[in-house]
Amino acid sequence: MLRILLFIGLSHAQSQKRLPDAIIFGVRKGGTRALLEFVEINSKVSAAGPEIHFFDRDANYNQGFSWYREQMPEATEDQLVIEKTPRYFVVKKAVERMQELQRKRQEDCDRGFASKWTCKPLKLVLIVREPVSRLISGYTQIQDKRLKLNKEPGPELEQEVFKNGDPAQGKGQITR
Numbered sequence: 001m002l003r004i005l006l007f008i009g010l011s012h013a014q015s016q017k018r019l020p021d022a023i024i025f026g027v028r029k030g031g032t033r034a035l036l037e038f039v040e041i042n043s044k045v046s047a048a049g050p051e052i053h054f055f056d057r058d059a060n061y062n063q064g065f066s067w068y069r070e071q072m073p074e075a076t077e078d079q080l081v082i083e084k085t086p087r088y089f090v091v092k093k094a095v096e097r098m099q100e101l102q103r104k105r106q107e108d109c110d111r112g113f114a115s116k117w118t119c120k121p122l123k124l125v126l127i128v129r130e131p132v133s134r135l136i137s138g139y140t141q142i143q144d145k146r147l148k149l150n151k152e153p154g155p156e157l158e159q160e161v162f163k164n165g166d167p168a169q170g171k172g173q174i175t176r
């Protein structure tokens with residue numbers, strides 16, 4: 001029993017919540033969830049479950065980097081911490097804010113609140129997908145949600161994408 005308690009105590013002491021060492025972002029329906037799940041099979045990776053939306057949502061970003069760190073999973077020293085939020089790709093200020101993450105990680109490295117990964121450059125993994133199949137996938141997801149909520153099916157794909165014949169005026173959610 002003592003051995004078990006000692007083991008639990010030791011493994012707890014060795015893991016902590018750290019800022020991410022890698023971020024997956026990119027287009028909607030680009031396969032980011034699948035990528036995260038494949039990467040997570042490696043025991044040297046500790047991945048956040050839900051999308052965090054720290055850099056793209058002001059309400060989250062304004063809570064600061066200590067809030068962001070709290071959202072991360074526990075990780076041991078040799079594990080790489082990773083999160084995925086595709087929307088960082090389409091919010092301009094999110095990309096600018098991610099540069100601040102690199103500075104915060106460097107501070108953590110300097111004060112020893114770190115692993116070997118914290119002291120290495122932040123890794124950004126950008127996912128893109130052939131735009132037409134991505135668009136159809138996004139449209140299908142939106143229609144599926146409407147059906148599950150017992151709502152009327154939405155407009156045809158062409159009506160969603162083009163407004164006055166111009167895709168730039170179409171619905172942002174589906175075209176970006």
Ligand SMILES: Nc1ncnc2c1ncn2[C@@H]1O[C@H](COP(=O)(O)OS(=O)(=O)O)[C@@H](OP(=O)(O)O)[C@H]1O
Binds near residue numbers: 031034133138
């Ligand atoms: N391994 C692999 N290779 C290629 N494509 C894959 C893979 N895994 C998932 N998918 C396809 O990715 C689409 C879902 O993307 P996301 O997980 O990024 O969706 S989401 O934006 O997080 O909702 C979704 O696309 P569609 O099937 O066209 O809707 C998945 O089928």
